[in-house]
Amino acid sequence: MIVVEGISKAYNGKKVVDEVSFEVKKGETLVLLGTSGSGKTTLLKMLNRLIQPTEGKIRIDGEDITANRAETLRLKIGYVIQNIGLFPHYTIARNIATVPELLKWDRDSVDDRIDFLLKLMGLPEEMGSRYPAELSGGQKQRVGLARALAADPPIVLLDEPFGALDPITRRQIQTEFKELETLLDKTMVLVTHDVFEAIELGDRICLMHDGKIQQIGTPTELIFEPANDFVWNYFKSQRFQLEMKVLTLRELLPEIEPFDSGEGEKIVFNEETSFLDTMERLEANKNDAFQIAIFNEEKQDMHYTRKDKLWVAFNKVKEKLIHRNQ
Numbered sequence: 001m002i003v004v005e006g007i008s009k010a011y012n013g014k015k016v017v018d019e020v021s022f023e024v025k026k027g028e029t030l031v032l033l034g035t036s037g038s039g040k041t042t043l044l045k046m047l048n049r050l051i052q053p054t055e056g057k058i059r060i061d062g063e064d065i066t067a068n069r070a071e072t073l074r075l076k077i078g079y080v081i082q083n084i085g086l087f088p089h090y091t092i093a094r095n096i097a098t099v100p101e102l103l104k105w106d107r108d109s110v111d112d113r114i115d116f117l118l119k120l121m122g123l124p125e126e127m128g129s130r131y132p133a134e135l136s137g138g139q140k141q142r143v144g145l146a147r148a149l150a151a152d153p154p155i156v157l158l159d160e161p162f163g164a165l166d167p168i169t170r171r172q173i174q175t176e177f178k179e180l181e182t183l184l185d186k187t188m189v190l191v192t193h194d195v196f197e198a199i200e201l202g203d204r205i206c207l208m209h210d211g212k213i214q215q216i217g218t219p220t221e222l223i224f225e226p227a228n229d230f231v232w233n234y235f236k237s238q239r240f241q242l243e244m245k246v247l248t249l250r251e252l253l254p255e256i257e258p259f260d261s262g263e264g265e266k267i268v269f270n271e272e273t274s275f276l277d278t279m280e281r282l283e284a285n286k287n288d289a290f291q292i293a294i295f296n297e298e299k300q301d302m303h304y305t306r307k308d309k310l311w312v313a314f315n316k317v318k319e320k321l322i323h324r325n326q
């Protein structure tokens with residue numbers, strides 16, 4: 001667990017991070033979202049002591065992070081930096097092996113770990129002997145993540161980990177990232193200025209502006225219960241799509257009228273799929289004569305319905321959320 005208490009950073013007397021406090025629970029992903037220059041990267045770098053705060057305290061699992069040497073702290077914190085930052089003169093394998101080698105793992109364990117991580121990231125084994133310049137942007141990004149995970153750190157900090165990727169690759173890697181089992185129990189803090197990425201990956205979002213937290217909460221809270229005008233305006237231009245993105249089929253389920261014709265094509269969705277992703281997948285399917293099956297993993301149960309009934313449920317749930325907050 002990470003506890004940040006009244007952290008500030010000032011340059012030339014101006015606070016670029018201004019008395020920020022929050023907690024990140026074990027296994028939780030907190031996204032730092034905000035406009036350019038709002039202090040996200042500075043805040044992230046204070047968590048692994050790359051930047052020294054002007055005031056405030058940071059504790060990890062109860063211990064002040066300044067209690068030990070910065071190098072010791074960094075060994076348990078994986079870090080994916082902006083623009084990937086691979087060492088150009090090292091092979092991919094050596095890049096991935098950086099931290100295990102610092103930790104003086106034996107050769108066989110390092111080699112096994114490299115093989116495991118290349119596989120995990122969907123990269124071919126032969127890539128280990130290539131150099132960063134011989135990889136595509138998406139492949140480099142995967143290597144950057146593999147390197148951060150190399151020594152299996154309990155905490156991972158990610159600064160724009162999918163920046164510099166085209167939107168299609170970006171989305172694909174985000175989805176893969178979300179499904180990586182290795183990351184399930186990790187405590188993560190991720191910086192992005194991409195609102196959809198924040199909703200996709202964050203358990204909670206911390207929206208920053210001018211060095212201050214404007215709101216911290218679940219994606220649904222930020223969209224449907226904005227704390228102030230800044231938060232409302234920040235999401236305004238994409239509001240409708242964002243409403244579709246934060247609501248999952250699980251949240252709509254109580255309002256979805258069942259429909260089962262018993263025949264015809266069925267498209268199966270997991271409950272955790274967002275309404276936006278559901279609709280995009282349905283739009284891509286030209287044949288309208290299908291049924292929708294929503295799978296509830298806990299109950300191992302299927303809920304059958306139709307596209308128009310999903311829209312009705314979405315509008316009902318949205319109305320309820322809006323009214324609750326008036």
Ligand SMILES: Nc1ncnc2c1ncn2[C@@H]1O[C@H](COP(=O)(O)OP(=O)(O)OP(=O)(O)O)[C@@H](O)[C@H]1O
Pocket residue numbers: 011016034035036037038039040041042043193
């Ligand atoms: N070493 C420094 N000296 C002076 N000012 C700095 C320094 N580092 C950062 N700043 C300023 O602090 C502010 C916050 O920068 P930071 O990089 O944390 O923002 P950010 O939210 O991560 O932005 P971006 O999304 O553009 O990366 C900016 O105004 C920046 O110019």
